[in-house]
Amino acid sequence: MVAAASSSSAASVPRTGQEIRKAFLRFYEERGHKVITSASLIPEDPTVLLTIAGMLPFKPIFLGQQERPCPRVTSSQNCIRTNDIENVGRTTRHHTFFEMLGNFSFGDYFKQQAIEWAWQLITEVYGINSKNLVVSVFREDEEAEEIWRDVVGMNPKRIIRMDEADNFWTSGSTGPCGPCSEIYYDFKPELGNEEIELKDNNRFLEFYNLVFIQHNRNLEGTLTPLADRNIDTGMGLERMAQILQNVPNNYETDLIFPLIKAGASIAGVDYYQLDNSAKTSLKVIGDHSRAITQLVCDGVTASNFGRGYVLRRLLRRVVRHGRLLGIYKPFLVTMGQASIALLQDVHPSILKRKNAILAELEREEARFLETLERGEKLLAEMLNSKPAHISGDQAFELYDTYGFPLELTQEIAEERGLSVDLSGFAVAMEQQRQRAKAAATNIDLTLQDAIDQLVEHQDATAFEGYQLLEQSSCVQAMAVNGRPAVSASAGDQVQIILDTTPFYGEGGGQVGDRGLLSGADVSVSIKYVSRVRDVFVHAGLIRWGELAVGDVVRAQVDQVCRRRIQANHTATHLLQAALKQVVDPDISQAGSLVDFDRLRFDFHAPKAVTVKQLERIETLINDWIAEAHSLIVEEMAIDQAKAAGAIAMFGDKYDDVVRVVDVPGVSMELCSGTHVVNTAEISLFKIVAESSVAAGIRRIEAVAGSSVLAYFNERDLVVKQLGECLKTQPNEIVGRVLNMRDELRNTSKALVTARAELAVAKSAALALKATVVGVFQVLVERLDGVDGAGLQGAAQNLVAQLGEGAAVVLGGLPDSKNQGKVILVAAFGRQVVAAQQQAGEFIGSIAKLCDGGGGGHPHLAQAGGRDGMALDAALDTARQELNSKLILKSH
Numbered sequence: 003m004v005a006a007a008s009s010s011s012a013a014s015v016p017r018t019g020q021e022i023r024k025a026f027l028r029f030y031e032e033r034g035h036k037v038i039t040s041a042s043l044i045p046e047d048p049t050v051l052l053t054i055a056g057m058l059p060f061k062p063i064f065l066g067q068q069e070r071p072c073p074r075v076t077s078s079q080n081c082i083r084t085n086d087i088e089n090v091g092r093t094t095r096h097h098t099f100f101e102m103l104g105n106f107s108f109g110d111y112f113k114q115q116a117i118e119w120a121w122q123l124i125t126e127v128y129g130i131n132s133k134n135l136v137v138s139v140f141r142e143d144e145e146a147e148e149i150w151r152d153v154v155g156m157n158p159k160r161i162i163r164m165d166e167a168d169n170f171w172t173s174g175s176t177g178p179c180g181p182c183s184e185i186y187y188d189f190k191p192e193l194g195n196e197e198i199e200l201k202d203n204n205r206f207l208e209f210y211n212l213v214f215i216q217h218n219r220n221l222e223g224t225l226t227p228l229a230d231r232n233i234d235t236g237m238g239l240e241r242m243a244q245i246l247q248n249v250p251n252n253y254e255t256d257l258i259f260p261l262i263k264a265g266a267s268i269a270g271v272d273y274y275q276l277d278n279s280a281k282t283s284l285k286v287i288g289d290h291s292r293a294i295t296q297l298v299c300d301g302v303t304a305s306n307f308g309r310g311y312v313l314r315r316l317l318r319r320v321v322r323h324g325r326l327l328g329i330y331k332p333f334l335v336t337m338g339q340a341s342i343a344l345l346q347d348v349h350p351s352i353l354k355r356k357n358a359i360l361a362e363l364e365r366e367e368a369r370f371l372e373t374l375e376r377g378e379k380l381l382a383e384m385l386n387s388k389p390a391h392i393s394g395d396q397a398f399e400l401y402d403t404y405g406f407p408l409e410l411t412q413e414i415a416e417e418r419g420l421s422v423d424l425s426g427f428a429v430a431m432e433q434q435r436q437r438a439k440a441a442a443t444n445i446d447l448t449l450q451d452a453i454d455q456l457v458e459h460q461d462a463t464a465f466e467g468y469q470l471l472e473q474s475s476c477v478q479a480m481a482v483n484g485r486p487a488v489s490a491s492a493g494d495q496v497q498i499i500l501d502t503t504p505f506y507g508e509g510g511g512q513v514g515d516r517g518l519l520s521g522a523d524v525s526v527s528i529k530y531v532s533r534v535r536d537v538f539v540h541a542g543l544i545r546w547g548e549l550a551v552g553d554v555v556r557a558q559v560d561q562v563c564r565r566r567i568q569a570n571h572t573a574t575h576l577l578q579a580a581l582k583q584v585v586d587p588d589i590s591q592a593g594s595l596v597d598f599d600r601l602r603f604d605f606h607a608p609k610a611v612t613v614k615q616l617e618r619i620e621t622l623i624n625d626w627i628a629e630a631h632s633l634i635v636e637e638m639a640i641d642q643a644k645a646a647g648a649i650a651m652f653g654d655k656y657d658d659v660v661r662v663v664d665v666p667g668v669s670m671e672l673c674s675g676t677h678v679v680n681t682a683e684i685s686l687f688k689i690v691a692e693s694s695v696a697a698g699i700r701r702i703e704a705v706a707g708s709s710v711l712a713y714f715n716e717r718d719l720v721v722k723q724l725g726e727c728l729k730t731q732p733n734e735i736v737g738r739v740l741n742m743r744d745e746l747r748n749t750s751k752a753l754v755t756a757r758a759e760l761a762v763a764k765s766a767a768l769a770l771k772a773t774v775v776g777v778f779q780v781l782v783e784r785l786d787g788v789d790g791a792g793l794q795g796a797a798q799n800l801v802a803q804l805g806e807g808a809a810v811v812l813g814g815l816p817d818s819k820n821q822g823k824v825i826l827v828a829a830f831g832r833q834v835v836a837a838q839q840q841a842g843e844f845i846g847s848i849a850k851l852c853d854g855g856g857g858g859h860p861h862l863a864q865a866g867g868r869d870g871m872a873l874d875a876a877l878d879t880a881r882q883e884l885n886s887k888l889i890l891k892s893h
């Protein structure tokens with residue numbers, strides 16, 4: 003397919019991805035460019051989530067904010083774009099991760115040199131025949147067109163002018179930008195030059211973009227010239243590899259195909275024998291495996307926001323597509339190893355991170371597999387009943403009960419040609435929120451019955467969790483899938499009672515611990531621990547193996563989770579102390595929730611806590627945290643505790659001996675919960691909301707410890723997204739929104755005026771349509787898209803034009819899409835009124851025909867109706883009635 007431009011270079015045409023990359027960098031190095039290694043996928047530029055183009059690391063240089071390291075550089079930059087993720091594997095050329103080869107000039111060479119070198123590189127180094135090349139230039143860029151035509155000698159018919167949408171490049175919506183010229187490969191040159199349609203992806207592939215950076219675009223879209231004229235180019239390495247390796251798509255190049263082969267071999271299939279959808283799955287696996295490996299290499303870890311979410315989403319898609327191919331066992335470590343083997347070509351440093359990368363892939367895959375197994379089974383059952391679509395409730399059940407991501411439900415349903423009712427999902431989500439609000443706990447009665455039976459003859463569990471987070475315990479009794487039982491095996495949902503436990507059982511507002519029970523033959527993940535009387539019930543799932551009553555297991559509390567709960571619990575005590583100090587010493591607790599990721603404190607207070615008070619409370623608590631108070635926790639007689647000033651919950655019954663949690667000098671409370679050893683462990687406290695829960699009861703919601711970071715990350719993402727939507731920096735968002743609000747008000751006002759003016763202008767032409775009825779003139783017309791004031795203005799204007807003998811009726815739909823709103827207006831001249839015709843009465847009777855009513859003065863009146871379909875007939879009636887009434891008055 004590829005013919006060399008000159009026979010002498012044919013032998014050395016680069017073919018492999020590595021050769022193509024090397025040849026590019028060497029070509030520009032020989033022309034004075036410094037070779038720069040790829041920057042991280044995590045950009046320094048805070049306005050973008052990930053590095054999306056080769057120029058991103060150089061943005062500050064283009065903008066003159068940073069010294070240029072040298073006048074010209076070249077790089078092969080790792081990039082990730084996720085805007086077209088659904089297209090990956092389905093088209094020939096979409097990627098998430100890809101490498102962009104680029105040459106850059108910072109105020110050094112410009113357009114002509116960039117074009118000449120690009121041409122030389124493509125035709126001489128890569129050996130591409132000029133008959134396979136087409137270029138596009140920006141509509142207004144005469145200069146670029148002349149260079150391609152007169153300097154390079156390109157056939158003018160193969161230089162295509164394109165408009166701004168295609169040939170003006172900006173990274174995002176603001177920043178350095180300029181017209182560009184793109185170079186396309188033509189797979190079918192035999193089709194000639196007459197009908198070149200560059201958007202035809204079967205024929206053309208854009209592979210090299212030359213951007214002539216010379217402006218800075220601001221938020222309003224205004225372009226300001228930059229001090230220097232610069233060059234930014236980008237060549238898709240995978241695309242050039244497709245061309246030079248003569249393969250049908252990017253995925254079958256040596257840059258990705260080894261990963262497809264690795265996936266195929268795990269699945270035990272032959273790629274070439276597969277149908278298209280299975281091939282797509284392998285392509286997704288190939289593409290995404292590189293992406294997740296490089297993301298983790300650059301320090302991203304899976305989470306539910308920002309970059310972490312991008313990683314999680316890509317990784318889950320790999321697993322999902324693996325399952326479509328029949329891969330049910332974990333395989334990401336193998337894919338990660340294969341990706342590292344490929345990527346180390348460019349960045350040997352990836353080897354240093356090998357263990358960390360593989361560990362993260364393994365961990366996240368395991369987490370997801372657990373979720374998937376449960377969710378997929380249920381979804382398959384739903385799909386087997388051949389529904390017309392997946393209802394919102396079903397999607398929500400998968401999401402809420404099984405932690406199954408919505409987009410996966412969508413994807414799987416789509417594979418069967420079914421849609422998911424997204425608005426139904428949103429409704430179900432909202433209902434759940436309401437339910438959760440109404441009843442903080444949802445008690446499953448049948449399960450509760452089983453648990454009651456279970457604990458009936460049990461002794462109190464010995465709780466060791468104030469001192470120990472891990473110990474040996476013996477299984478006393480258990481329920482399996484809701485029934486008392488003596489043994490359980492893998493996959494069973496269990497409730498377990500132990501003789502002694504380090505797990506905290508829900509109580510005093512503090513949630514139960516999570517963790518693990520393990521033995522030589524069994525592993526049980528404990529999701530929640532509750533207390534029935536003094537018996538602790540450990541609820542969880544047997545991950546593998548068998549468990550029987552009488553077995554001895556190692557009980558281990560999830561320490562990270564417990565530490566977070568403790569930070570929130572001690573913070574709740576500090577909050578109560580701060581409220582007493584700042585708002586009112588008599589404030590008393592009405593309830594509380596201490597979870598691992600948040601805390602909630604309800605208290606009796608007649609009115610809201612002010613913003614200023616909330617600020618003081620926050621500062622005070624953060625000061626106490628920083629002061630590093632060591633807690634003293636002691637048991638003492640209740641009277642002694644009360645005498646020492648310990649706060650007790652009003653109305654609660656206490657034993658004679660109580661546990662007192664003392665933050666010396668700050669707070670002293672009776673409490674059986676678990677706490678930090680020193681307030682410094684809390685590290686940070688932040689109030690999230692203050693609200694009313696019932697008459698006289700206020701609620702403060704807050705986060706403490708590591709949850710604060712999660713909270714800020716989530717907020718930060720919203721701010722960034724808002725910034726992107728509004729095309730502005732975070733600190734300018736409020737100003738921008740206020741401006742937009744003012745603009746909107748002004749625009750609305752201007753629109754009302756413009757509409758009225760338009761109505762008057764339109765009505766001027768209507769005057770000609772008036773009919774003479776004796777000594778009167780009658781004009782009845784329809785005028786849509788005008789509000790009441792506009793119609794009134796127009797009708798009055800018409801009477802002014804036609805004279806005092808005019809009877810004008812105008813009717814219309816102010817919004818042509820809304821048939822339910824009709825406006826009717828009548829304006830009668832003095833002579834008409836003198837002839838006993840009243841605009842108000844008249845228009846009221848006409849409005850009835852449109853299911854409405856109204857009226858007004860004899861000279862001018864307005865009415866409304868609800869039936870737009872009846873408007874034309876009503877106007878006909880109006881015309882006939884006026885004609886017949888006024889003709890009588892003329893005699």
Ligand code: SER
Nearest residue numbers: 055057211234235236
């Ligand atoms: N910045 C341009 C692009 O991404 C050229 O490098 O296409």
